Amino acid sequence: xxxxxxxxxxxxxxxxxxxxxxxxxxxxxxxxxxxxxxxxxxxxxxxxxxxxxxxxxxxxxxxxxxxxxxxxxxxxxxxxxxxxxxxxxxxxxxxxxxxxxxxxxxxxxxxxxxxxxxxxxxxxxxxxxxxxxxxxxxxxxxxxxxxxxxxxxxxxxxxxxxxxxxxxxxxxxxxxxxxxxxxxxxxxxxxxxxxxxxxxxxxxxxxxxxxxxxxxxxxxxxxxxxxxxxxxxxxxxxxxxxxxxxxxxxxxxxxxxxxxxxxxxxxxxxxxxxxxxxxxxxxxxxxxxxxxxxxxxxxxxxxxxxxxxxxxxxxxxxxxxxxxxxxxxxxxxxxxxxxxxxxxxxxxxxxxxxxxxxxxxxxxxxxxxxxxxxxxxxxxxxxxxxxxxxxxxxxxxxxxxxxxxxxxxxxxxxxxxxxxxxxxxxxxxxxxxxxxxxxxxxxxxxxxxxxxxxxxxxxxxxxxxxxxxxxxxxxxxxxxxxxxxxxxxxxxxxxxxxxxxxxxxxxxxxxxxxxxxxxxxxxxxxxxxxxxxxxxxxxxxxxxxxxxxxxxxxxxxxxxxxxxxxxxxxxxxxxxxxxxxxxxxxxxxxxxxxxxxxxxxxxxxxxxxxxxxxxxxxxxxxxxxxxxxxxx
Numbered sequence: 001x002x003x004x005x006x007x008x009x010x011x012x013x014x015x016x017x018x019x020x021x022x023x024x025x026x027x028x029x030x031x032x033x034x035x036x037x038x039x040x041x042x043x044x045x046x047x048x049x050x051x052x053x054x055x056x057x058x059x060x061x062x063x064x065x066x067x068x069x070x071x072x073x074x075x076x077x078x079x080x081x082x083x084x085x086x087x088x089x090x091x092x093x094x095x096x097x098x099x100x101x102x103x104x105x106x107x108x109x110x111x112x113x114x115x116x117x118x119x120x121x122x123x124x125x126x127x128x129x130x131x132x133x134x135x136x137x138x139x140x141x142x143x144x145x146x147x148x149x150x151x152x153x154x155x156x157x158x159x160x161x162x163x164x165x166x167x168x169x170x171x172x173x174x175x176x177x178x179x180x181x182x183x184x185x186x187x188x189x190x191x192x193x194x195x196x197x198x199x200x201x202x203x204x205x206x207x208x209x210x211x212x213x214x215x216x217x218x219x220x221x222x223x224x225x226x227x228x229x230x231x232x233x234x235x236x237x238x239x240x241x242x243x244x245x246x247x248x249x250x251x252x253x254x255x256x257x258x259x260x261x262x263x264x265x266x267x268x269x270x271x272x273x274x275x276x277x278x279x280x281x282x283x284x285x286x287x288x289x290x291x292x293x294x295x296x297x298x299x300x301x302x303x304x305x306x307x308x309x310x311x312x313x314x315x316x317x318x319x320x321x322x323x324x325x326x327x328x329x330x331x332x333x334x335x336x337x338x339x340x341x342x343x344x345x346x347x348x349x350x351x352x353x354x355x356x357x358x359x360x361x362x363x364x365x366x367x368x369x370x371x372x373x374x375x376x377x378x379x380x381x382x383x384x385x386x387x388x389x390x391x392x393x394x395x396x397x398x399x400x401x402x403x404x405x406x407x408x409x410x411x412x413x414x415x416x417x418x419x420x421x422x423x424x425x426x427x428x429x430x431x432x433x434x435x436x437x438x439x440x441x442x443x444x445x446x447x448x449x450x451x452x453x454x455x456x457x458x459x460x461x462x463x464x465x466x467x468x469x470x471x472x473x474x475x476x477x478x479x480x481x482x483x484x485x486x487x488x489x490x491x492x493x494x495x496x497x498x499x500x501x502x503x504x505x506x507x508x509x510x511x512x513x514x515x516x517x518x519x520x521x522x523x524x525x526x527x528x529x530x531x532x533x534x535x536x537x538x539x540x541x542x543x544x545x546x547x548x549x550x551x552x553x554x555x556x557x558x559x560x561x562x563x564x565x566x567x568x569x570x571x572x573x574x575x576x577x578x579x580x581x582x583x584x585x586x587x588x589x590x591x592x593x594x595x596x597x598x599x600x601x602x603x604x605x606x607x608x609x610x611x612x613x614x615x616x617x618x619x620x621x622x623x624x625x626x627x628x629x630x631x632x
Contacts, residue, residue, distance in 0.1 A: 005062070020081045155180075315339040407447060515527065
């Protein structure tokens with residue numbers, strides 16, 4: 001693959017103004033939308049040498065066939081245009097959101113003649129005002145039951161309302177005190193509208209005003225010896241206090257804020273959103289995200305806020321986040337334009353806000369763990385994945401044992417390989433293996449060597465053993481697991497790696513093992529001697545399983561290579577007189593590899609704590625002598 005992309009713009013062609021850019025594929029489909037304060041500076045990151053790019057960024061730029069940009073006047077304009085284009089084109093490489101739709105909402109149907117309050121999961125009721133989401137359905141019903149004691153509004157169905165208004169007889173919920181609409185024959189439509197507005201104002205965070213007002217009315221009624229009215233106000237006040245008691249007071253009573261806790265790994269992220277009104281947590285929401293590109297924490301926060309507030313009119317005066325995005329001032333201006341008043345984006349650093357942020361982050365971490373393990377723990381999903389994979393690859397049997405291989409190296413040196421094993425769709429970490437490759441010409445040769453070594457250990461006489469013999473020696477007990485025949489081999493790569501693996505299978509005489517590779521461009525599945533890849537649906541369980549195998553093999557290979565690099569540098573440096581473990585660790589932390597240390601001058605080595613000029617010169621001479629020594 002060429003290290004320079006054919007569609008890379010000419011030097012000086014990209015402007016330095018703020019703007020929005022789009023990557024498109026050969027068919028014109030928008031793959032990715034991004035914004036930048038300086039288009040030239042931002043886009044130059046994508047056109048760096050391919051080997052220096054993150055794996056997913058490299059996959060995006062090599063899939064694209066062109067890039068275009070639009071210059072705008074201000075950074076705020078670029079923010080608005082980016083949001084519009086992401087909504088319009090739904091680019092596959094932008095962050096993909098999955099709203100947690102399992103939470104119910106409380107809705108007030110303001111478009112109705114007599115608005116009603118109901119529990120719903122439908123977010124598209126015309127003219128409705130929503131509150132929530134709530135963690136449990138019963139929690140919403142309980143809140144409504146308490147609220148209608150203080151603010152009697154309609155709860156009955158539309159059919160019951162029409163029947164009551166036509167006949168002049170109260171609706172059934174009104175007869176038992178569960179409905180306070182005009183259909184209960186206790187108020188007019190205008191009076192009911194006023195109650196609805198009070199209900200909404202209270203739910204939006206105006207609890208102190210109502211508490212003070214009811215307390216004042218109760219005291220006045222008591223002083224006037226109107227004990228019946230005083231008791232009514234007392235009951236309403238108790239209902240309000242019961243509702244407030246269910247919401248923990250976590251911030252000052254005048255605090256209106258949204259707080260976002262975020263947990264992420266290389267591929268996914270989870271967001272836990274606390275809605276705080278009047279200092280109390282009114283509702284929570286969880287989002288899970290699939291990250292197609294390698295983005296920073298600030299960029300992730302940027303995209304989360306755009307997603308949450310793009311369609312929402314409920315924007316508080318303060319937004320608390322774990323890390324500020326680079327364009328925080330522009331985001332504040334954008335939110336201010338949508339809210340009509342000032343909005344502040346801040347980091348929760350200390351006090352009650354920091355404590356609540358820790359709670360939200362903990363919830364996000366748990367949500368991320370659930371997101372990653374939900375499919376794994378689902379036996380039906382695992383069975384479906386294996387069945388779909390069998391059908392897609394045309395296998396005669398389901399791949400109950402799958403082995404995945406990945407090659408990792410550091411600029412052609414320190415070449416290692418990993419083998420991970422999944423049985424019945426679950427990882428068998430006790431059977432993972434790592435390989436050191438002494439001499440190789442390229443990745444395909446490395447793959448061939450590793451698979452020849454692996455296939456040489458498949459024991460036809462014992463590959464079908466299911467249980468080890470009781471009392472067998474430990475060495476003999478371990479061997480059969482490595483001797484088991486996998487039904488499917490997966491290699492990380494496209495056709496070149498697949499062809500190398502197929503050659504290893506032929507040379508080993510193994511015709512009973514299926515083979516495929518997963519390419520990093522569009523998650524294509526390649527099989528030997530096929531000109532076109534197998535395309536699995538993005539939402540399929542089979543693709544999710546193959547991705548997990550590939551990512552686990554990549555992680556295991558990188559971990560082994562890093563351990564080996566640390567061991568290598570420690571071994572080389574331990575031969576230098578005067579270097580102990582502490583100084584070796586300091587050198588390793590500072591330079592990272594023997595290659596970087598070998599290229600350093602003595603004065604650069606002196607920058608490491610505990611290394612003086614004489615010792616630095618000794619290290620430099622020792623490494624230079626090793627480099628000039630003939631290899632054995």
